[in-house]
Every structure is written in C-alpha cells, then in structure tokens.
Amino acid sequence: MREGLQEELDALRQAVIDEGARTADAVADATRAVVDWSAEAFESAVAGEADVQARYLEIETVIETLIARQAPVAGDLRMVLASLHINRSLERAAHNAARVAHLATPPPRRSLADEAVITDSLRAMGERGAEMIRTAVDAYTRRDPNADKLLATMDELVDREIAKVADVMLGLDQGDAEVRQWATRMVFAARWLERIGDHAVNVGERTVYMVTGESVAPNPAQEA
Amino acid sequence: MDARDATTAATAVDITVAQAPADGAGALPIEEREVVFDCRDVGVTYSGKRALRAVDLEIRANAVTALIGPSGCGKSTFLRCLNRMNDLILGAEVDGEILYHGEELYGAEVDPIEVRKRIGMVFQKPNPFPKSIYDNIAFGPRVLGLKKDLDERVEQTLRRAALWDEVKDRLKDGALGLSGGQQQRLCIARALAVEPDVILMDEPCSALDPISTSAIEDLMADLKTEYTVVIVTHNMQQAARVADMTAFFSVDQGETGARCGVLIEVDRTEKIFTKPANERTEAYVTGRFG
Amino acid sequence: MNAAGQMAASTARGAVRSTLRSQRRRSPVATIFYVYLLLSTLVGLVALAALMFTILRDGLPYLDGMLFQNAPSANPERAGARPAIIASILVSVVLLATALPIAIGTAVYLEEFAPRGNRIVNLIELNIQNLAAVPSIVYGILGLAFLVRGIDLGPVLLAGALILGLQMLPTVIIASREALRAVPDTVRQGGMALGATRWQVVWREVLPAAIPGIATGSILGMSRAIGETAPLLMVGAATFVSFNPGLLTQYTVLPILIYQWIKLPQDMFQGLAAAAIIVLLAILIALNGFAIWMRNRYERKW
Numbered sequence: 001m002r003e004g005l006q007e008e009l010d011a012l013r014q015a016v017i018d019e020g021a022r023t024a025d026a027v028a029d030a031t032r033a034v035v036d037w038s039a040e041a042f043e044s045a046v047a048g049e050a051d052v053q054a055r056y057l058e059i060e061t062v063i064e065t066l067i068a069r070q071a072p073v074a075g076d077l078r079m080v081l082a083s084l085h086i087n088r089s090l091e092r093a094a095h096n097a098a099r100v101a102h103l104a105t106p107p108p109r110r111s112l113a114d115e116a117v118i119t120d121s122l123r124a125m126g127e128r129g130a131e132m133i134r135t136a137v138d139a140y141t142r143r144d145p146n147a148d149k150l151l152a153t154m155d156e157l158v159d160r161e162i163a164k165v166a167d168v169m170l171g172l173d174q175g176d177a178e179v180r181q182w183a184t185r186m187v188f189a190a191r192w193l194e195r196i197g198d199h200a201v202n203v204g205e206r207t208v209y210m211v212t213g214e215s216v217a218p219n220p221a222q223e224a
Numbered sequence: 225m226d227a228r229d230a231t232t233a234a235t236a237v238d239i240t241v242a243q244a245p246a247d248g249a250g251a252l253p254i255e256e257r258e259v260v261f262d263c264r265d266v267g268v269t270y271s272g273k274r275a276l277r278a279v280d281l282e283i284r285a286n287a288v289t290a291l292i293g294p295s296g297c298g299k300s301t302f303l304r305c306l307n308r309m310n311d312l313i314l315g316a317e318v319d320g321e322i323l324y325h326g327e328e329l330y331g332a333e334v335d336p337i338e339v340r341k342r343i344g345m346v347f348q349k350p351n352p353f354p355k356s357i358y359d360n361i362a363f364g365p366r367v368l369g370l371k372k373d374l375d376e377r378v379e380q381t382l383r384r385a386a387l388w389d390e391v392k393d394r395l396k397d398g399a400l401g402l403s404g405g406q407q408q409r410l411c412i413a414r415a416l417a418v419e420p421d422v423i424l425m426d427e428p429c430s431a432l433d434p435i436s437t438s439a440i441e442d443l444m445a446d447l448k449t450e451y452t453v454v455i456v457t458h459n460m461q462q463a464a465r466v467a468d469m470t471a472f473f474s475v476d477q478g479e480t481g482a483r484c485g486v487l488i489e490v491d492r493t494e495k496i497f498t499k500p501a502n503e504r505t506e507a508y509v510t511g512r513f514g
Numbered sequence: 515m516n517a518a519g520q521m522a523a524s525t526a527r528g529a530v531r532s533t534l535r536s537q538r539r540r541s542p543v544a545t546i547f548y549v550y551l552l553l554s555t556l557v558g559l560v561a562l563a564a565l566m567f568t569i570l571r572d573g574l575p576y577l578d579g580m581l582f583q584n585a586p587s588a589n590p591e592r593a594g595a596r597p598a599i600i601a602s603i604l605v606s607v608v609l610l611a612t613a614l615p616i617a618i619g620t621a622v623y624l625e626e627f628a629p630r631g632n633r634i635v636n637l638i639e640l641n642i643q644n645l646a647a648v649p650s651i652v653y654g655i656l657g658l659a660f661l662v663r664g665i666d667l668g669p670v671l672l673a674g675a676l677i678l679g680l681q682m683l684p685t686v687i688i689a690s691r692e693a694l695r696a697v698p699d700t701v702r703q704g705g706m707a708l709g710a711t712r713w714q715v716v717w718r719e720v721l722p723a724a725i726p727g728i729a730t731g732s733i734l735g736m737s738r739a740i741g742e743t744a745p746l747l748m749v750g751a752a753t754f755v756s757f758n759p760g761l762l763t764q765y766t767v768l769p770i771l772i773y774q775w776i777k778l779p780q781d782m783f784q785g786l787a788a789a790a791i792i793v794l795l796a797i798l799i800a801l802n803g804f805a806i807w808m809r810n811r812y813e814r815k816w
Contacts (some may be wrong), residue, residue: 001512001513002510073498073510074496074499074505074506074510076510077497078499213498307707309706312703337709337710340707340708341709342709344708344709347700347703347707351700351701352704353701353704354701355719363708364709364710367708367718368710411704415708418709
C-alpha cells in the first residue's frame with residue numbers, strides 16, 4: 001500500500017546517496033589539489049561543488065513536494081526530515097571542499113620539513129574526510145543506529161591532525177613572510193577540512209535520528 | 225452483564241465531577257489530569273462471538289482522545305461501552321471493568337439512563353429528530369426536567385456549537401432542512417444541552433464535507449476546555465490534528481480464524497505519529513497496512 | 515479553423531449525433547406491457563365511475579332532510595335513516611374509544627418494548643397475521659357466544675361495536691407496526707443517548723413520527739368496520755329500528771338498513787337505499803379525508 005509514497009521515498013534516498021558519493025569525490029579531489037597541487041584535481045573539485053549544488057536544490061524541491069502531497073508520518077517523516085538535514089550537510093561539505101581547492105598553492109620552498117608535516121596532515125585530514133563522507137552515507141543507506149558513534153571515532157583523527165598543523169604554525173620562523181603566508185593559507189585549508197569532518201558527523205547523527213527517533217545534540221559549530 | 229437496559233428507577237450513582245482548571249493555553253500536562261475513564265481488561269462479545277478483548281486504557285479529563293484503527297477493530301464497540309449503549313444491542317455482553325471517576329460504570333445499582341445523562345454521544349450520520357431546531361435542543365432538558373430558562377439554554381448550546389448565528393432566525397424551522405454539517409453541529413448542541421461531563425463522538429465527520437469537518441474540528445478544540453471528548457475516527461490525519469492522546473486498535477486473527485479487536489498502543493498523539501513504539505502502529509499510520 | 519477543419523468537425527458532429535439517436539426499436543413486449551398497465555388502471559377507474567354514476571343518479575333525488583330526520587317506515591314516502599345514521603356514528607365512537615387505543619398500544623408494545631426473539635412474542639406476532647384473515651362472520655359467532663350470551667350483554671349496540679373492534683384490531687396493529695418500524699432507529703438511538711428512558715423516547719419522538727401511518731391504518735380499519743353487516747347480524751342487530759339507539763339498546767346500522775331497503779319491492783325504497791349509500795360513502799370519505807389531513811399535517815421527510 002502507498003506504493004507511490006514508497007517509490008518517492010526510495011528515489012529520495014537514492015538521490016541523497018548519489019549526492020554523498022559526489023561530495024566525497026569532491027573532497028578527495030580538493031585534498032589532491034591542495035597537497036599535490038594538481039590542476040586537474042582543482043578543476044574536478046570545483047566542478048564537483050557545482051554538481052552537488054545542483055543536486056542540493058533538486059533534493060530540496062523533492063522533499064518539499066513530498067511533504068506537501070504525501071504528509072508522511074512516523075518513520076517516513078523522520079526519514080524525510082533526516083534527508084533534509086543531510087542534504088544541507090553534504091552541500092556544505094562540498095562547498096568547503098571547493099574552498100579548500102581554492103586555497104591550493106605550492107609552498108615557496110620545497111625543502112621545508114614543516115611544509116612536509118603540514119602537507120601530510122592535510123592529506124590525512126582530507127582523505128579521512130572523504131572516507132567519513134562515504135561512511136556516513138553508507139550508514140544512512142544501511143540505517144545504522146550507531147552511525148553517530150562510528151563517525152565520532154573517525155573524527156578523532158581529524159582533530160588530532162589539525163592540532164598538529166596548529167602547532168607547526170605556531171613554531172614557524174616569524175621572519176619568513178612567504179612561508180608564513182603559505183602556512184596561513186594551509187591552516188585555513190585545514191580548518192575547512194575539519195568542518196567537512198563535522199558535517200560527516202552530523203550526517204551520522206541525523207541517520208541515528210532517522211532510525212531511532214532520538215535526537216543527539218548537533219555537533220557544535222554547525223554551519224560552515 | 226446483561227444486554228437490554230432496565231428502565232426501572234434505580235438509585236443513581238452520585239458522582240462528583242472534578243475538572244481540571246481550564247486556564248488558557250497549556251493547562252495541566254495530560255498525564256497529570258484526572259482519570260475520567262479507567263478501563264481494565266475490557267472486552268465485548270456479541271451473542272458469544274468475541275468482538276473486542278483485553279483493553280486497558282485511561283481517558284483523561286479535558287482532553288481529546290482519539291480511537292483509530294482499521295475497520296472491524298472494535299473501536300466503535302469500545303466507545304459504546306463508555307455510555308452503556310451496548311446495553312441496547314441484543315446479545316451484547318461487556319466484560320472487564322470500567323471505572324468512571326472511580327465508580328464502576330457497570331455496577332449493579334447503576335442506572336444506564338443516569339450514565340447517559342452524563343456521557344453524551346454524537347453519531348456518525350447526523351440524526352436530528354424530525355422536529356424543529358428548537359425542539360431538538362429542548363428535548364434533552366425537557367425529559368430531564370431542566371425546564372427552566374429553556375430559551376437561554378437553547379441559545380447557549382447553539383452558540384457553544386458554533387451554530388447560533390446560522391439558525392437564530394429560524395429556530396422553529398425543521399431540523400432536517402439543515403445541511404449535513406449544520407445537522408451534526410445541531411446534534412452536538414443537543415448533546416451539550418443536558419450538561420454532560422463527557423462527549424463521545426463516533427466518526428462525527430465521516431459523512432461531512434471538508435469545510436464542515438474543519439468547523440467541527442475547531443469545535444472539538446474548544447469543547448475540550450470544558451468537557452472530556454473521546455472520538456472514533458478512521459481518518460488518521462484528523463486524529464493527528466485534533467487529539468491529545470491517540471489509541472490505536474487493530475484486529476487479531478485467532479487460531480479458528482475468528483477476528484477480534486485489540487488495543488495495540490496508546491500514547492500522546494505526537495508520539496504515535498513520529499515515533500510509535502509498536503511496529504503495527506507504525507505500519508498503520510504510515511499507511512503500509514489498512 | 516480552415517475549411518477542411520470545419521468540414522472534419524461537422525462530419526464528426528454528425529457521426530456523434532447519429533449515435534446519440536435511439537438505437538433500439540421500442541420492443542413489442544414493452545408496448546404490450548405498457549398497454550396492459552394502462553388498461554388495468556382504467557378498469558378500476560371505469561368501474562368506480564360507473565358505480566358512482568349509478569348511485570348518484572338513483573340516490574340524489576332522495577337525499578333530503580327526510581332521510582336524516584325520519585325513522586324507517588313501511589311507507590316509503592315517510593321513510594328515513596335517522597336511527598341507522600346515529601347507530602353508525604355511535605359505533606364509530608365506540609371503536610375510536612376502545613379498539614384504536616388497544617390496537618395502537620399493542621403495536622407500540624410489540625414494536626418498542628417486547629423482548630426480541632422471545633418465543634411467546636413470536637407466537638403473538640404470527641397469530642395477529644392470521645387473525646387479520648379470519649372471515650368476519652366468525653367474529654360474529656364469537657361475539658354471540660361471549661358477549662351477547664356469555665356475559666349476557668344482549669343484542670345491543672355496544673356488543674356489536676366491540677365485536678367490530680375486535681375484528682379491526684389485527685389490521686390496525688399491523689399498520690401501526692409498519693408505521694413504527696418506518697421511524698429510523700437513529701432517532702431512538704439519539705434519544706436514548708441523551709439519557710431519556712425508552713418510554714420518553716417512544717412517547718415524544720417515535721409515536722409522533724409514526725402518526726401518519728397509524729392514522730392511515732386506523733381509518734382503513736374503521737372504514738371496513740362501518741361497512742360490515744355479517745357479524746352484526748350474527749350478534750343480533752335488528753333490521754327495523756325506529757327509535758334512536760343508545761349504547762345498550764337494540765340497533766341497526768346503515769349497511770343493514772340499505773340491505774333491508776333493497777329487498778323491498780317499491781321503487782322508492784331503491785332510491786332511498788341509493789341515498790343511504792351516498793350517506794355511507796360520505797361518512798367514509800370524511801373519515802379518509804381526516805386521515806389524509808392527519809398524515810399531511812404530521813408528514814416528515816426523512
């Protein structure tokens with residue numbers, strides 16, 4: 001019964017899953033852009049953000065229509081509301097990825113040991129971020145009631161890495177303006193990557209709400 | 225308990241009605257309001273065939289409680305237990321215990337007539353008497369001996385039922401000339417005229433158009449400040465809109481294939497429609513099963 | 515639209531129009547059936563018209579004051595029907611006062627208060643149907659045995675009226691029950707749900723709503739009773755009564771008088787009989803008119 005509703009819910013779910021995959025790709029591309037200084041990765045990341053933006057608007061409209069016409073309740077309602085939040089989180093994550101890509105600059109001197117630390121941290125954060133997005137969307141697909149815990153654990157690495165970057169930044173030679181400028185840009189990039197992790201955690205929390213109806217307090221520092 | 229009602233004079237059970245203070249928005253949270261009906265293990269059989277079993281339910285004062293469920297789940301049967309209308313059905317037997325303000329509703333000395341004076345009922349199809357609008361409302365007070373100030377009483381109840389403005393110039397006209405929605409509001413006014421404590425409504429809007437339905441739903445929200453309302457509805461969205469508490473009934477099929485109504489879940493309406501505890505409730509409210 | 519389009523449109527219209535015209539020929543069976551129905555109605559109307567015409571033609575000349583003022587007499591010049599008219603009216607009054615309340619009361623009890631499915635009640639219901647079919651002469655014999663001789667009432671008007679009342683009971687009971695059944699059960703439920711007793715609901719809501727049907731049934735019963743002769747003859751109604759009858763006196767009623775007069779050889783008596791028939795018909799029409807008036811006054815649309 002209510003086959004129409006079921007079809008619409010399934011289509012919505014698939015749209016979110018596809019959007020999530022695209023977002024994860026954009027994050028991976030942005031990471032490569034900022035640590036490998038690849039022009040192709042940069043183009044990919046920017047295109048990825050545009051793609052996700054378009055999907056975001058479409059999903060918003062789909063949800064609006066679904067609520068107006070079908071008046072979902074109980075589990076269906078929670079799924080729709082969760083998808084609404086997740087849609088937003090994914091869009092913000094893709095936006096953050098584009099910001100990261102735009103900050104990509106090769107360091108002024110390749111021989112810096114600090115540069116390596118920063119770049120390695122960024123790579124770790126970015127790869128973990130992409131992985132978290134994929135994991136979160138997978139948890140959403142599987143309706144995992146422990147998604148929040150899963151993603152919180154994964155986020156710990158991101159927090160550690162950004163702390164490393166901050167330390168390096170503080171210990172840098174104050175005299176070298178070029179290095180300082182580059183390092184500052186990298187810190188901003190690290191910040192955006194950290195936010196991507198937060199968005200992935202939010203997706204996990206919304207998934208838990210969808211499955212159990214329990215709302216976890218949203219991850220502080222919500223919006224990008 | 226026996227079927228046919230006894231119209232012999234029996235000592236009426238003295239009932240003091242303590243109502244929750246009807247202050248503005250909010251009042252007392254539902255769980256703290258007085259229990260009007262305390263139903264324990266209530267069941268009904270018709271000529272030996274079981275129609276309803278093991279209902280444990282509390283109905284709270286100054287709230288709207290909705291009974292929802294698929295057809296044949298016994299919700300109307302249960303409603304009729306609350307004002308002993310099942311007594312009028314040949315072969316109907318009610319078992320279990322129903323306490324009304326702490327008194328046994330089916331006690332030996334309880335007169336069903338007295339019960340029905342306090343617990344009014346509005347039916348699915350509007351059933352005004354084939355008389356004038358005025359005489360419809362006046363019937364109750366007249367037979368109960370409340371003859372004083374009849375005109376005021378009629379006006380008051382018609383205002384309460386949001387019908388006064390539409391009929392004040394034609395009180396002597398026949399009630400059957402009113403539209404369906406107006407007739408139903410007339411039946412509500414008629415029930416109010418005897419100053420009941422509880423109003424039971426059996427699918428009151430199912431025969432009405434959406435605008436009349438809306439008017440009556442608004443009326444319910446207003447009535448609950450002074451009365452306790454229990455409504456049976458097959459329209460889930462209506463229950464979601466008007467009820468404070470929702471009870472979901474469904475049908476169990478026994479080994480012999482006999483179908484019997486049971487209470488599945490009862491909770492605050494918002495809980496039933498966002499996070500129902502029972503998967504059968506979830507299946508019903510999401511429309512996956514009828 | 516261009517010319518080609520217009521042509522196409524009008525062809526389409528023509529095609530539709532021809533399909534809309536009646537496709538079927540009026541079947542012969544339908545026509546025959548229709549004619550049969552018409553003829554059946556006409557038979558009744560024509561017979562009634564012929565009857566009325568004959569009666570009026572023969573009786574109108576004799577419809578004068580003498581008919582109402584004089585007692586029957588061997589002399590047709592001075593014969594009247596006064597005692598019989600008074601007796602017929604008295605009988606009606608007795609029926610109204612005794613048989614009607616009993617019949618309506620029985621109907622109300624059986625329909626509203628008697629326990630359903632009860633064996634005794636079912637037996638009663640079955641027998642009421644049977645009693646309606648019993649020939650009127652049997653009631654006459656019953657009356658003779660129990661009223662006239664049994665309690666020694668004698669061959670008086672009261673005995674005759676009571677027997678006619680008994681005969682009338684089944685008809686009125688059945689008609690009243692139908693009228694009560696026609697009141698929707700929702701009215702009763704609505705009344706009971708307000709805390710009224712069953713009696714209050716019946717008296718205030720159900721009975722008033724059933725009045726049209728009850729009135730019709732009652733008048734039907736009374737019309738038949740007023741036209742009866744056989745049972746009255748059995749209980750000893752006289753054929754020649756010249757004084758004004760009372761409840762406990764000998765009596766004769768219009769139908770019997772008419773029968774008497776028709777048997778007499780003089781032509782004038784035939785005319786007088788026709789006139790008396792007109793009076794009888796007038797009484798019956800008045801009664802039926804009253805029933806129709808009652809019905810219209812209390813008519814409700816469900």
